[in-house]
Amino acid sequence: MSDKHEALLYQRFRSALSSTGWHWFAFHFQTWPPHPFAQSLLQACARLDRRMPGLGKQFLLDVARIGGKEKHHPDYDQLMQKLSEILILLRIVELGWPEGTSFTHEPEGTPGGKRPELLVVSPGQNFLFEVKAPSLLNHQLLRSQNGTQLPSRGIPLELAKTTAGEDGLTLPRDNPVKDFLIDADAKFASFKSKADYTSTLIILWDDFIYEPITALAHAQSGLLTANSFAKDANGNPLTFPNVDAVVLIRHLLYFQRFAGGALTPERAHAFDFGDEASLRTSSSRRGPGRSLPLSLTGFVRFPWTIRSCSALPSIALRTSFGGARRPAF
Incomplete structure (x- = not known):
């Protein structure tokens, strides 16, 4: 590491760490040059500072x-969650935006209102992004300990418990996805009520990417279907009219592996987003006539089909937010 800015960031991290006390990443910053995981974090933050x-x-x-x-x-x-924000914001700001594009972190739609993660104002189109990562550590432990995992609410809970028996049952991790949608919808609302924005919720997960896909798309309970388990006070499925797209990215395990000192042939470092040959999964709902400048290699498209592609310089999907929605599968 020879970049002077990265060295300065290292010193600032060490100084802040001295007043924090015990830290999950303290080991990584004990020496200079630091642990490879710390190097990748410093480099990502330095690149973000440049933009x-x-x-x-x-x-x-x-x-x-x-x-x-x-x-x-x-x-x-x-x-x-914080590492996820760094990864995604860095990816977004380093895309090939046209001249005159501006970026605002945590913009304010209304005084004192909720703030999305990023606003991108580009010639001809404006974008809003919100980045979320679930609390998965305890859930990962349950997965490894229990003999049975319930992927969705489509199976009656008592039946699932009986089937699992003494081996233990891991329940679906769908409530965080619901909460992410509700929160993103509220953050985007104050902007979209004033002007035309393309709004995207980006959720990072680990390798069990079917969990959020199922939470969104399962025919009997998916949050983006007419049978959503999330209901309003009148028993109607919750809708999220201010969320134009949902993108799911399988990356949390890379953070965990590199922080633990493990290597993987799929990524060079913890903040390596991958390329066109890398597996990427996203589920998206779109309004007509818009595109997202996200380079992804696989996606779930709503309504009603799953597709994967070798390269997607952009996503342009058509879908309806109004009216009744039929099950995704």
Whole structure:
């Protein structure tokens, strides 16, 4: 590591860490040059600073301040959320945007209102992005301990418990997906009520990517179907009119593996987003006549089909947000 800015970020992280106490990543920053995982984090933040001055430094300090309790699982999950934000924002701002494009982190739609992660104002089209990562550490432990996992709410719970018996049952991880949709819809609302924006919720998950796909698309309970398990006070399926697209990205396990010192042939480092040959999964709902500048290699398209492609320089999907929706499968 020879970049002076990365060295400065390293010093700032170490200084902030001294007042935090116990930290999941303290080991990675003990020496100079630091652990490869720490190097990739510093490099990502330095690259982000070049595009949005000061933002990479702020993210790094945020990471350094998440700690204080030894092996505290909520801190670990919060770190995964912060790393996810760094990964996605870096990916977005480094895309080939036209001249005159501007980026705003956590823009304010109304005074004191909820703020999405990123606003991109580009000639001819404006974009809003929200980035989410679920608390998965305890869920991952349950997966490894229990003999049976219930992928969706389509199977009666009592029947699933009887089938699992003494081997233990891992329940669906669908409530976070519901909460992400509700929160993103609220954050986007104040912007879309004033002007035309393309709004995208990006959710990062681990290799069990079928979990959020099932939460969104399962015929008997999917959040984007007429049989959604999420209902309003009148028993009608919740809708998310301000969310134009949902993108699912399988990446959390790369953070975990590289932080643990493991290597993987699929990625060079923790913040390697992959290329056109890498597996990427996304599920999207779109309004007509718009495109997303996200380079992905696989996606679930709504309504009603699953597709995968070798290369997608953009996504342009048509779907309806109004009226009744039929099951996705």
